Amino acid sequence: MYSDAFCKVYNQFGWNYFPEAFAGQLLLWMKEKNVTVRRSLDLGCGTGVLCEILHQNGIETRGMDFSENMIAIARESCGEIPYEVGDMVTYRPEGSFDLVTCTGDALNHIIDMDKVEQIFRNVHGYLNDGGYFIFDILNESEVSTGEAFDLDFSETVKAQFQMLRSEDGIVTLKTTVFENGVQTFEERIEETVHDPDAICAALRRSGFTDIRCSHSLLDEADSSALTWFVTAKKQRKERNEYEDPDRCGYAE
Numbered sequence: 001m002y003s004d005a006f007c008k009v010y011n012q013f014g015w016n017y018f019p020e021a022f023a024g025q026l027l028l029w030m031k032e033k034n035v036t037v038r039r040s041l042d043l044g045c046g047t048g049v050l051c052e053i054l055h056q057n058g059i060e061t062r063g064m065d066f067s068e069n070m071i072a073i074a075r076e077s078c079g080e081i082p083y084e085v086g087d088m089v090t091y092r093p094e095g096s097f098d099l100v101t102c103t104g105d106a107l108n109h110i111i112d113m114d115k116v117e118q119i120f121r122n123v124h125g126y127l128n129d130g131g132y133f134i135f136d137i138l139n140e141s142e143v144s145t146g147e148a149f150d151l152d153f154s155e156t157v158k159a160q161f162q163m164l165r166s167e168d169g170i171v172t173l174k175t176t177v178f179e180n181g182v183q184t185f186e187e188r189i190e191e192t193v194h195d196p197d198a199i200c201a202a203l204r205r206s207g208f209t210d211i212r213c214s215h216s217l218l219d220e221a222d223s224s225a226l227t228w229f230v231t232a233k234k235q236r237k238e239r240n241e242y243e244d245p246d247r248c249g250y251a252e
Contacts, residue, residue, distance in 0.1 A: 023054065025217045042062075044065055050103060051078070062081060099133075103135060107119070117205065129234060129237055132234075133233075139227055196230075203230075210235075
């Protein structure tokens, strides 16, 4: 779980640019694809930036994150949106959704590929027929290691970032914050790089179709981004008279 100090740095010093940019692309994608989203869920929602933007655009949304500190900031920012603390591997929300998102390479924090596939099966269970699962994952070229670099947040506060990689492929982002030259905290966040082909195969096994993996969420857009964007659809099916329309299926 992220520390309270790290969450404040995340929230206050510019790391919200990705969910803000993604939200803009997502709204355009919905328009281009003529996709109607009435209810959405953001897994690994962080401080709730994406949820707030969707909420402002008339979508009933909710968010879930493993970090109590992130959720506390999200709730303080917008108390109208329901937020929950939970583990996306075992998370089972009430109801179902037209759209489930998971951004900011949150899935790369799940090291075990079997657990990633369990998330896919669960998401498929609480998506409405015809609904979409949209997420991003790290690209191999996005995680090159190197020397530490500094960012000045103010005259007195500076953060230092360094990406490290172990022999077994685990990527660690080391974040150190200094105030008046004195280190105030250090955070190490571990991730792994998932093979996009393995990700797509796991989605297919979980029941998804229309799977697309690209450097851009939009068809006609700058493809210079290093992140992989993945979209997957839960196909519509004809229900029989004995089937409960509100029943959700989950992976055990």
